[in-house]
Amino acid sequence: xxxxxxxxxEQSQLMxxxxxILSVIGVMIIGVILFDxxxxxxxxxxxQLFITPVIDSYKWRDVATKAAPLILIGxxxxxGNRAKIWNIGAEGQYIVGALSAAGISVLTQDxxxxxxxxxxxxxxxxxxxxxxxxxxxxxxxxxxxxxLSSLMLVYVSLQLLSYLITxxxxxxxxxxxxxxxxxxxxxxxxxxLGDSGLPPGLLFALVAMIIFAVIVDRTVFGFSIxxxxxxxxxxxxxxxxxxxxxxxxxxxxxxMAGLAGTLEVMQLTRLNLGFPSGxxxxxxxxxxxxxxxxxxxxxxxxxxAVTYVGGQVAQTVVHVPNATAGLFQALIxxxxxASDLIVRYKIKIKTNRLQVQS
Amino acid sequence: MTTNARPRDWIARLEMRSITKAFPGVIANSDVxxxxxxxxxxxxxxxxxxxxxxxxxxxxxxxxxxxxxxLWEGQEYRAPNPRAARKQGIGMVFQHFxxxxxxxxxxxxxxxxxxxxxxSALDREIRAVMDKYGLRLDPRRIIATLSVGERQRIEIVRAxxxxxxxxxxxxxxxxxxxxxxxxxxVTLRRLASEGCSILYISHKLHEIVELCDRxxxxxxxxxxxxxxxxxxxxxSMGEMMIGSDFADPARGVANTQGAVxxxxxxxxxxxxxxxxxxLQSISFDVHAGEIFGIAGVAGNGQNELLDALSGESxxxxxxxxxxxxxxxxxxxxxxxxxxxxxxxxxxxNGHAAIGNFTLADNxxxxxxxxxxxxxxxxxxxxxxxxxxxxxxxxxSVKALGPRALAGSLSGGNLQxxxxxxxxxxxPSVLVICQPTWGVDAGSAAAIHQAIIDLAxxxxxxxxxxxxxxxxxxxxxxxxxxxxxxxxxxRVVNEVSVEELGLLMGGHHDQTIASGGTHAPRA
Numbered sequence: 012x013x014x015x016x017x018x019x020x021e022q023s024q025l026m027x028x029x030x031x032i033l034s035v036i037g038v039m040i041i042g043v044i045l046f047d048x049x050x051x052x053x054x055x056x057x058x059q060l061f062i063t064p065v066i067d068s069y070k071w072r073d074v075a076t077k078a079a080p081l082i083l084i085g086x087x088x089x090x091g092n093r094a095k096i097w098n099i100g101a102e103g104q105y106i107v108g109a110l111s112a113a114g115i116s117v118l119t120q121d122x123x124x125x126x127x128x129x130x131x132x133x134x135x136x137x138x139x140x141x142x143x144x145x146x147x148x149x150x151x152x153x154x155x156x157x158x159l160s161s162l163m164l165v166y167v168s169l170q171l172l173s174y175l176i177t178x179x180x181x182x183x184x185x186x187x188x189x190x191x192x193x194x195x196x197x198x199x200x201x202x203x204l205g206d207s208g209l210p211p212g213l214l215f216a217l218v219a220m221i222i223f224a225v226i227v228d229r230t231v232f233g234f235s236i237x238x239x240x241x242x243x244x245x246x247x248x249x250x251x252x253x254x255x256x257x258x259x260x261x262x263x264x265x266x267m268a269g270l271a272g273t274l275e276v277m278q279l280t281r282l283n284l285g286f287p288s289g290x291x292x293x294x295x296x297x298x299x300x301x302x303x304x305x306x307x308x309x310x311x312x313x314x315x316a317v318t319y320v321g322g323q324v325a326q327t328v329v330h331v332p333n334a335t336a337g338l339f340q341a342l343i344x345x346x347x348x349a350s351d352l353i354v355r356y357k358i359k360i361k362t363n364r365l366q367v368q369s
Numbered sequence: 370m371t372t373n374a375r376p377r378d379w380i381a382r383l384e385m386r387s388i389t390k391a392f393p394g395v396i397a398n399s400d401v402x403x404x405x406x407x408x409x410x411x412x413x414x415x416x417x418x419x420x421x422x423x424x425x426x427x428x429x430x431x432x433x434x435x436x437x438x439x440l441w442e443g444q445e446y447r448a449p450n451p452r453a454a455r456k457q458g459i460g461m462v463f464q465h466f467x468x469x470x471x472x473x474x475x476x477x478x479x480x481x482x483x484x485x486x487x488x489s490a491l492d493r494e495i496r497a498v499m500d501k502y503g504l505r506l507d508p509r510r511i512i513a514t515l516s517v518g519e520r521q522r523i524e525i526v527r528a529x530x531x532x533x534x535x536x537x538x539x540x541x542x543x544x545x546x547x548x549x550x551x552x553x554x555v556t557l558r559r560l561a562s563e564g565c566s567i568l569y570i571s572h573k574l575h576e577i578v579e580l581c582d583r584x585x586x587x588x589x590x591x592x593x594x595x596x597x598x599x600x601x602x603x604x605s606m607g608e609m610m611i612g613s614d615f616a617d618p619a620r621g622v623a624n625t626q627g628a629v630x631x632x633x634x635x636x637x638x639x640x641x642x643x644x645x646x647x648l649q650s651i652s653f654d655v656h657a658g659e660i661f662g663i664a665g666v667a668g669n670g671q672n673e674l675l676d677a678l679s680g681e682s683x684x685x686x687x688x689x690x691x692x693x694x695x696x697x698x699x700x701x702x703x704x705x706x707x708x709x710x711x712x713x714x715x716x717x718n719g720h721a722a723i724g725n726f727t728l729a730d731n732x733x734x735x736x737x738x739x740x741x742x743x744x745x746x747x748x749x750x751x752x753x754x755x756x757x758x759x760x761x762x763x764x765s766v767k768a769l770g771p772r773a774l775a776g777s778l779s780g781g782n783l784q785x786x787x788x789x790x791x792x793x794x795x796p797s798v799l800v801i802c803q804p805t806w807g808v809d810a811g812s813a814a815a816i817h818q819a820i821i822d823l824a825x826x827x828x829x830x831x832x833x834x835x836x837x838x839x840x841x842x843x844x845x846x847x848x849x850x851x852x853x854x855x856x857x858x859r860v861v862n863e864v865s866v867e868e869l870g871l872l873m874g875g876h877h878d879q880t881i882a883s884g885g886t887h888a889p890r891a
Contacts, residue, residue: 231737231746238734241726242719247681248712249734250703 079212087267100161102291108269111138139269416809460528627657662844709797724776
């Protein structure tokens with residue numbers, strides 16, 4: 012008797028939905044064992060990490076604040092995932108988007124007007140999209156892998172950030188701290204939606220989810236993305252141009268990362284060296300955990316936001332290290348990649364004996 | 370004990386008794402009996418999906434039967450894996466070859482052997498086997514430089530090196546020129562005369578009549594008849610295979626006089642990749658109401674020509690291709706469709722259709738422009754489903770409905786769907802590559818009829834196929850593509866199979882003749 016993998020004729024739709032859920036549950040179980048082995052109270056650590064942020068309504072604002080950028084970036088990345096174009100550099104596009112918005116804020120420091128906020132949002136999106144156009148151009152023109160070029164551009168963006176906020180854009184009244192000037196009233200969104208306590212970014216995330224759901228499901232563009240990811244030759248036969256799709260998939264994800272960066276600048280009211288938060292990288296996990304489905308990405312964004320908030324809770328309550336949240340995020344990525352095996356293969360127990368009948 | 374007392378020749382080399390094999394949802398073989406005598410060429414005949422492949426996979430140890438017994442020369446026989454089957458004396462030549470393009474013949478054969486043997490000894494053995502059976506091939510040539518027929522010879526040599534007592538050939542002639550088929554038959558007859566049994570899988574009826582001593586006909590996983598092909602006609606065996614009378618496609622009056630609907634002038638395209646073929650100055654016209662055939666052995670530029678016609682690769686000049694006088698050489702597939710040119714590529718999975726997509730999505734893929742399924746860039750879901758349903762109904766596609774995944778259809782049904790998807794768009798020009806590749810005879814007849822109906826309605830149809838019978842039955846005029854060049858066209862009634870065969874294979878015969886003098890490039 013042995014275990015064998017048998018390729019499924021078609022991907023299991025049930026498993027496609029179940030594996031993200033099973034992955035998270037599996038990671039919780041691994042977490043309990045892992046932290047027990049490390050000498051912590053494993054169950055308590057996992058409880059604080061995954062459950063406390065969900066049941067404690069005081070944590071919801073924190074979760075929503077972190078979920079919004081993850082969802083926005085994750086939605087953008089999901090377009091690329093569907094087309095099998097892998098943008099690993101959303102963090103860079105997030106930073107450049109934030110820089111573009113911050114640049115506009117520097118220029119409009121003394122102005123007022125309803126147009127400033129939309130201009131910043133638009134500027135952030137354009138900045139992110141332009142930054143993502145670099146790997147798109149390299150890929151379509153020279154065949155450079157977008158995985159490498161987009162990732163390397165993250166480090167370029169970090170240098171750009173530190174140059175600008177320690178140099179030209181440094182707050183003149185900031186006592187030489189490396190940061191931009193505080194955003195003015197005319198440059199800020201309201202702190203919360205009505206008096207719900209929820210951040211405005213969440214509304215953006217919700218609207219974006221609906222728009223993306225329509226795009227991927229109902230438009231020829233969404234169809235072309237799906238087709239090229241599934242069968243590039245069939246996409247060509249169908250009259251879809253792969254270069255166009257590379258450009259649009261990368262630039263859409265860049266624009267979404269730029270939008271998330273802009274909202275984050277507005278949230279923090281200024282840019283400083285601590286701005287890069289890793290949302291662009293975590294959003295890769297979000298898009299994969301959400302199976303590149305807009306609703307799935309929304310839920311996955313909340314799950315990953317829970318691990319951020321829960322990581323802080325677990326630090327103070329169970330005294331686990333600072334890196335715990337990142338560890339769990341990585342475990343989730345591992346689990347979701349590994350679980351793809353079940354989507355594409357059946358695990359079967361095989362016996363070598365034949366039933367021979369004469 | 371009684372069996373042992375009989376003369377050895379009376380014992381079947383291989384006997385299968387009550388073999389049953391089921392897969393989830395389908396019974397591939399049900400209570401199958403088959404016996405192959407020593408020195409017999411035995412045909413295994415059936416439509417696609419009749420269970421031929423499953424049956425031989427059980428003989429060759431790739432699968433195990435659910436129930437039933439196999440006897441090898443009277444002794445119970447079981448092959449847990451192909452290695453055991455080879456040890457027993459069974460060789461198999463698969464339809465799809467497993468050869469490494471960048472290696473030479475000897476290296477490829479060495480890779481497939483169960484025991485290690487020195488290169489020089491293997492070289493000698495290969496030459497000995499080739500001499501004995503009249504297989505011409507320089508063992509030091511690199512696979513990438515070989516024609517399909519030559520590649521098949523490698524697989525045959527690989528099987529013969531083991532001195533098999535039973536050789537299984539899975540649809541061996543589907544990729545060969547008529548001359549290559551003749552050569553193959555000579556080799557097979559010679560093997561049989563030396564006592565080797567041959568199990569010959571095919572659905573080409575006239576070949577079986579010509580070659581085989583006995584035929585076992587499978588339909589729906591069951592044996593429906595065992596007969597002597599020499600006493601049957603292709604038609605009678607075809608009816609046994611399909612289980613009903615099948616209508617020969619009815620062609621009206623052949624038409625080569627209509628207005629020119631498609632013209633290609635002096636089209637040249639470079640190789641798309643290392644193993645592709647460059648198209649060299651191709652010119653032809655196709656008239657309204659005409660079916661124009663392009664014959665040729667696989668890999669001579671057929672796929673490149675289809676891509677050039679469908680718009681997947683663009684010509685260097687816009688006037689290289691014209692449809693109803695409109696130049697379109699620089700237009701992509703969507704614009705060409707709008708002008709009236711539809712195409713069916715050879716590869717169904719991943720080119721003409723996507724297995725993981727529903728039939729409605731697959732209908733949308735290529736019919737959206739002409740059928741108006743994408744108003745303002747929004748998918749008309751119900752429109753796509755209705756169109757897919759219309760195709761299913763009109764072409765009797767066996768499918769659960771427009772929401773069934775394309776991958777869940779059998780090859781023949783998917784091909785009918787793809788053909789229907791293009792034909793119902795009422796194209797002015799339809800280009801089809803391998804319309805009935807791997808399609809059962811019943812579906813093939815339906816597809817042929819649909820092609821004829823389209824031509825009779827005034828469209829121009831181009832059929833690119835390796836199946837000469839198909840082209841001769843279907844087309845008004847024929848050209849042959851070889852090495853990326855298209856021959857002058859011939860009217861079908863005035864051309865002989867031999868002449869076409871020479872055109873198809875002439876180039877390759879030259880390379881074979883000079884093959885011995887080539888220094889190995891590696």
